[in-house]
């Protein structure tokens with residue numbers, strides 16, 4: 479048996495943390511990396527890549543901030559070349575649906591000569607509880623330029639289960655899995671389900687993309703993230719990705735987790751306790 483570790487890029491992130499937990503529970507050795515680990519790994523510092531890769535056999539790869547940014551494909555190309563040089567066997571790339579940049583990166587991985595998997599996923603449910611939409615929920619109002627677009631939000635626990643399967647079962651290699659949640663929902667519908675389950679009002683407020691981005695600029699959000707959010711809300715979230723897929727069922731032999739189950743898990747974790755309640759607790 480090969481005892482060399484499985485590399486996890488973005489170890490502390492939404493998916494990496496969960497993939498790491500699952501692999502360790504199965505007895506695999508892992509090496510989780512990001513800018514704050516030792517060895518460190520920074521997509522903006524290619525000199526950190528080789529040392530992170532050396533001695534690993536497979537890699538779970540998330541790109542930062544997103545495969546949609548202009549230099550993503552060239553970074554992925556340079557990364558897979560380094561991975562080949564150090565003898566990596568297998569790469570699992572987390573990708574997004576409907577992004578031209580993501581699809582360029584996918585093609586590079588598929589043709590790089592290593593064995594591969596692509597996990598092309600819909601928007602994460604956990605954006606509501608572990609990312610940029612959390613503050614809106616705590617404040618009781620989520621302000622976004624998302625319109626009525628339907629999105630089949632996926633529970634990140636499902637992504638981690640699929641990633642773990644692809645990293646550990648050679649029979650799944652060299653396949654792209656398009657994975658989504660089981661229900662296409664609007665952001666307003668998500669807010670209404672969260673609000674009903676929480677038992678307090680959390681409403682969705684629609685604004686124009688320009689108003690939204692201006693507000694982010696006032697809050698000091700870096701230009702790259704402003705560009706990315708504009709891209710996501712104009713190019714990617716236009717309905718092209720509303721279709722539900724059976725990717726989770728195909729890999730795991732069980733249905734994808736419903737949004738209601740995700741909401742119950744977050745309520746039990748306490749993450750959505752309103753700030754006022756958190757202070758008085």
Ligand SMILES: NC(=O)c1ccc[n+]([C@@H]2O[C@H](COP(=O)([O-])OP(=O)(O)OC[C@H]3O[C@@H](n4cnc5c(N)ncnc54)[C@H](OP(=O)(O)O)[C@@H]3O)[C@@H](O)[C@H]2O)c1
Nearest residue numbers: 488491492493512513514520521540541542544574601602
């Ligand atoms: N959110 C969605 O709905 C969605 C949907 C489809 C695809 N995706 C893709 O998912 C990926 C993100 O995965 P995730 O949500 O699991 O990760 P994440 O939670 O966004 O972040 C993971 C970790 O990345 C590290 N990081 C930040 N900048 C970095 C850099 N320059 N180099 C190396 N590490 C860096 C951070 O740790 P340190 O601070 O320690 O570096 C962070 O903890 C993106 O490529 C995105 O396109 C997201």
